[in-house]
Amino acid sequence: MTGVLLPAGTLLWREVVRFCRQRSRVVGALAQPVLFWLLLGGGLGASFRPAGAPPGTGYLEYFYPGMIALVVLFTAVFATISTVEDRQRGFLQGVLVAPVPRASVVLGQALGGTTLALGQxxxxxxxxxxxxxxxxxxxxxxxxxxxxxxxxxxxxxxLVIAWRIDSTQGFHAIMNLILFPLWLLSGAFFPGPAADDLPGQRGGRGRGAAARHLPPGHGTVRSPGVPRRYPGGPPEQPLATPHFEPPRCPGIVPLPPVSRRR
Amino acid sequence: MSRGAPGTGTAAVEVEGLRHLYGSREALAGVTFRVSRGEIFGFLGPNGGGKTTLFKILATLMPPTGGTVRLLGRDLQGDLRAVRRGLGVVFQRASVDPKLTVAENLRHHGHLYGLRGPALRAQGHALLTRLGLADRAADLVETLSGGLQRRVELAKGLLPRPDLLLLDEPTTGLDPGARRDFMAHLHERRAGDGVTILLTTHFFEEAERCDRIGILHRGRLVATGAPEDLKGRIGGDVVEVRAKDPEGLRKQIRERFGGEPVLVDGTLRLERPRGHEFARELVEAFPGEVQGVTFGKPTLEDVFVHLTGHRFWGEAPTGGGGT
Known part of the structure; x- marks a missing residue:
């Protein structure tokens, strides 16, 4: 087992050290969501009250879980850009000729990004x-x-995407195509169309409904009316999950459908 | 790890009929050679000759189109991880992480080879001391000079105590002094650890310092041997003649002196036992024709021209998927 974990662990640690050494990455990753929160929350807060939110919930509070989702989303996905860079700069070639199973290389990179995203x-x-x-x-x-x-x-x-792309510009272009729809439609930003209203939905009231009916006052923050699905999108995406409550369904974090198709 | 003395036991590298195609372009056209344990073997050739393709195959980065390769007695068709355990690899492009310190780079690299803890630290420190890098261990790699960065690459390659060290044009981009230093370190490591070293190069002075070299030209191995032996294949001196009408002069020389002068890129090239006398005779015989004459002991470049009929430099790489 150490044959897999030691290399994976070392690649994870390197990812974290690299991140911390690049101050611009740290500053950017933290400042961006705060900026969004202040600009969008401040701008929209006056005229926008989330549907179904408990009385007294302002937009800033509503958007706070969404901001955390945003940080996790962007940090996790853009952490994998280092795979593209490692290939371009040559670090990856040294890893590929080492007597290490490919699975532990991928695991190390995936856990590295996970660690960064979780930390933030x-x-x-x-x-x-x-x-x-x-x-x-x-x-x-x-x-x-x-x-x-x-x-x-x-x-x-x-990683699925980064593994096939040989330039950071290409990576940004493709990732933005995927990230922004995911993020905007997740309900983290503003409540999306109610799940019940979408045609062809099975199951009727989903987690959004469950969240709305949780008793208030036990310290949870809920984003009400979170849509679980959007037309043509992946089923049960976890992107809107920052209700601060235990996930109802452990199966809500499947590998995103893009990786299934590839 | 067991290491045989040079020339004994199984060969470190055995390659037979190695072919590689990029699409329809043949980068390697049936290459066969053997490298003994403890030997320093260099592949010399111009860009586009097939060196990097050969290196990538030997480094287990790319399966060949055809032929067999055995490294340290193991077939590349078999368990690649077992082969990789015995290999140290130094790439032409940097493989160190510039955002990490020298010691951190070595530590991560050691972990990839299953080394850890105090043993790894001791090994890394000993290696950095031998390579003159001990006082820079805590420095970020990006703050080191080009020559020192190459030495860190060498330290990475040597850290797992490989039986076979592969280097792809390891001194490209270094000034001549740093190149000599680097080669001196390779010789020291061979003497100290008995590691077998296989490198590719397009520097003649680097090839001169190898025990044996193989000359690669257009995907074929046109000669192998010790540099001195290869130079000995050329009889006497090499005389090069520049002329207004090289083709006309070639005929005249052939008629008057015999032999077969070769025209390479507008320069007439002859191999003669006593070059200085021949040069004088030539100028006296064709005073209006000859613009300049040089002569000297044959170099590896002369060997290359002798064997291929082409200049070493000035040939465009044939392009497509590396060289």
């Missing part, structure tokens, strides 16, 4: 009380578990 997500999550959003140990743990699943799935998606 947790940082933001733990800042929530500063903004008056209460947290409990249970809600933090549950949210962390959801973030791990999201981050791992998204890093894996990023």
């Amino acid at each position: 997500g947790l940082l933001l999550l733990l800042a929530a009380p500063l903004l008056g959003i209460p947290l409990t140990a249970a809600s933090v743990l549950a949210a962390a578990a959801v973030m791990v699943l999201m981050a791992f799935a998204l890093t894996s998606l990023g």
Whole structure:
């Protein structure tokens, strides 16, 4: 087992060290969501009240979980750009001639991105009380578990794409095509169309409905009315998950469909 | 790890009938050679000759189109991880991470080879000391000079204590002094560890320092042997003549002095036992024709021209999927 874990662990650690050494990446990754939050939340907050939200929930609070999802999403996916860079700069060739199973190379890269995304997500999550959003140990743990699943799935998606692309420009172009629809339609930003209203839906009321009916006041923050599906999109995407509550369905983090098709 | 003395036991590298195609272009056209354990073997050839293709196949990065390759007694068709365990590889392009320190690079690389803990640290430190890098261990690689960065690459290649070290044009981009240093380190490691070294190069002075070389031209191995032996194949001196009308002069020389001067890129080339006397006779015989004459002991470049009828430099690579 060490034959797989030692190389995977070392590649994970390298990913984290590299990230921390590039101050621009750290600053960018943290500043971007905060900027979005302030600009969009401040701009839209006055005129927008999320449908079905408990009285007194402002847009900034509504958007906070979405912002964490955004950080996890972007950090996880863009962490895999280092695969493209490693190939261009030559680091990957040294890894490929080492007596290491390919699975541990992929695992190391996927776990590296997951670690970065989780770290940033947790940082933001733990800042929530500063903004008056209460947290409990249970809600933090549950949210962390959801973030791990999201981050791992998204890093894996990023890797599937990065493995085939030989330029960082190409990677950005393709990833933006995938990321922005995922993010905007996830409900993290604004409530999407209710799941019940979409044609051809099975199951009727989904998690959004469940979230709406959770008793308030136990320290959870809920994004109400989260759509679980969108037309033509993947079933049960976890991208809207930052309800700070345990995931109802462990199967909600499948490998994204792009990786299935490829 | 067991290592045989040079020339004994199984060969470190046995290659037979190696072919490789990129589409329809033949990069390697049936290459056969053997490298003994403990030997320093160099592949010399111009860009486009097939060196890098050969290197990629030997480094297990690319399966060949045809032929057999045995490294350290193991077939490349078999368990690749077992083969890789005995290999150290130094690439032409940097494979170190510039954002990590020298020591961090070695540590991660060691982990990929299953090395860890105090043993890994001790091995890394000993290697850095021998390569004169110990005082730079804590520096980020991006802050080192080009020559030192190449030495870190060498340290990476040597860290797993390979039986066979493969290097692809390892000194490209270095100044002549740094190139000599690098080769000196290779000789020291061979003397110290008995590692077999196979490198590719397009520098003649680097090839001169190998025990044996193979000359690759257009995917074929046109000669193998010790540099001195190969140069000995040329009789005496090499005389090169520049003329207004080289083709006309070629005929005149043939009629007057015999032999078969070869025209290479507008210059007449002859091999003569006593070059200096021949040069004088030539100028006296064709005073208006000859624009310049040079002569000297044959170099590996002369050997290349002698064997292929082509200049070493100035041939465009044939392109397509590496060389």
